[in-house]
Amino acid sequence: MKNYKLHVSEGFKDTYGKEMLVKKEIEYKVLDIFKHHGFELIKTPAVEYIDVYSKNGMQKPDLYNLINHQGEVLALCNDMTSSIARFVGSNNSLPEGAKKYCYVADTFRYPRLYQGKNHQFLQAGVELIGKSGVLADAQVIQLASLCLRHCNVMDFTVHLGSSLFLEDILKDFNLNLDVQKKVYEYMDLKDYVSLRNLLGENLDEEKSSFLVDLLLKSGKLHYMEKLMDKLKGLSSYNDLCYLKELYLLLAKLGLDNVIFDFSIYSYQQYYTGIIFSIYVNGVTKSVVTGGRLDKLLKEFGKDLEDCGFGLDIDSLAKHCLINDLILVKDEKYLGYLTVDNFVYANKVNEELREKGIIVSSLEFDSLDEALEYAKSNGFTKLIVYTNEEYKIMEVTLC
Numbered sequence: 001m002k003n004y005k006l007h008v009s010e011g012f013k014d015t016y017g018k019e020m021l022v023k024k025e026i027e028y029k030v031l032d033i034f035k036h037h038g039f040e041l042i043k044t045p046a047v048e049y050i051d052v053y054s055k056n057g058m059q060k061p062d063l064y065n066l067i068n069h070q071g072e073v074l075a076l077c078n079d080m081t082s083s084i085a086r087f088v089g090s091n092n093s094l095p096e097g098a099k100k101y102c103y104v105a106d107t108f109r110y111p112r113l114y115q116g117k118n119h120q121f122l123q124a125g126v127e128l129i130g131k132s133g134v135l136a137d138a139q140v141i142q143l144a145s146l147c148l149r150h151c152n153v154m155d156f157t158v159h160l161g162s163s164l165f166l167e168d169i170l171k172d173f174n175l176n177l178d179v180q181k182k183v184y185e186y187m188d189l190k191d192y193v194s195l196r197n198l199l200g201e202n203l204d205e206e207k208s209s210f211l212v213d214l215l216l217k218s219g220k221l222h223y224m225e226k227l228m229d230k231l232k233g234l235s236s237y238n239d240l241c242y243l244k245e246l247y248l249l250l251a252k253l254g255l256d257n258v259i260f261d262f263s264i265y266s267y268q269q270y271y272t273g274i275i276f277s278i279y280v281n282g283v284t285k286s287v288v289t290g291g292r293l294d295k296l297l298k299e300f301g302k303d304l305e306d307c308g309f310g311l312d313i314d315s316l317a318k319h320c321l322i323n324d325l326i327l328v329k330d331e332k333y334l335g336y337l338t339v340d341n342f343v344y345a346n347k348v349n350e351e352l353r354e355k356g357i358i359v360s361s362l363e364f365d366s367l368d369e370a371l372e373y374a375k376s377n378g379f380t381k382l383i384v385y386t387n388e389e390y391k392i393m394e395v396t397l398c
Helices: 017-036 079-087 132-150 164-171 177-189 192-202 203-218 221-231 235-252 313-322 342-354 367-377
Strands: 046-051 065-067 075-076 099-108 120-129 158-160 257-261 274-280 288-292 306-312 332-337 358-363 381-386 388-394
Touching: 017 099, 017 120, 017 132, 017 164, 017 221, 017 313, 046 079, 079 099, 079 306, 079 313, 099 177, 120 288, 120 313, 132 158, 132 274, 132 288, 158 235, 164 177, 164 235, 177 192, 177 332, 192 203, 221 235, 221 257, 235 257, 235 381, 306 313, 332 342, 342 358, 342 381, 342 388
Parallel strands: 158 257, 332 358, 332 381
Antiparallel strands: 046 075, 065 075, 099 120, 120 306, 158 274, 274 288, 288 306, 381 388
8 A cells, every 4th residue: 555654645755955946046036126127026825716717617637726725716826826816806906007927836736648748837927917019019028138147047039929829820821719819729739630630621832831830940139030921911911010129129238049930839828919938958858938918817707808928937947057057056064963062062053154164063982973964964074173163074875
């Protein structure tokens, strides 16, 4: 029989040691950036009523559900954007005008296929509420890139797309709603074979090939201008004009690593305008996802625009660990305590800690026992206290 006291549930894990220190350092860095850009830190409950994460009466399929003692259906925090929207919608005392919130929080999602995927994600992010347009969008994307750069991550690419453009071009090509829904389903599944067959059945060869290529290719300004030439006169052309304007503004801000990518999927039409993902070289999944969600606040009683992003701290920390991008103080001293030296040792330890040195002191029966413990637990120095004096010994790690 499985001893559940000694196991964690699938999709969850313990985090400790240097990995935990790196995650905390990333938290400090991004929160400092958010603070200096005028974002207010917010913490919402880890559990919300399930309706918070539902759209048009449909619950997200990846929710962690639970029932309280009153029989009410709840869910673990699945999406901080929805939780913040609930907060804004339920608080009529908030001041008028733009609202800027930032957070670091755990979110919980149950993947359709486990395949070793995590169910708990540590995220940092922002929501810029009450502002729309190219300046607001540029600020949010620039802020996301600053988070990576302040973590010494420089080799990344911003993939920029638009859910509005995809919606408009499907309408421009006169695809009915059922076919449009199928297109989004196949995009979600990355099933481009079925997508090609579907478009081939409903469009002529030229339009079908154009749409498939659009979802498989990406490029920079020259690529965008070629698309604009082909779509001139259609409603989707205006969406491309907006993306081009945003691209040029980001370039002026020093972001020359932006590419246009229309394969980014808008989950259940979650986004209503720009969508962006940031990929770091060597990381298989996007480290940042974000975009514009101008319809979300309406579901919570407030007609306000919203643009934001979420940064995957878990993936970023793993990348920083592998590449030694964030330095953490891994030099730590072990104090060899006895009953006779306890008071003096505490005085010495505090002096060393004030200098920024990590000191952990423990009682041992002998010097050999203290040395063995230090070697096994990664201590670089051993402090030995004798007669109101102390000496620091080098420790050869195992």
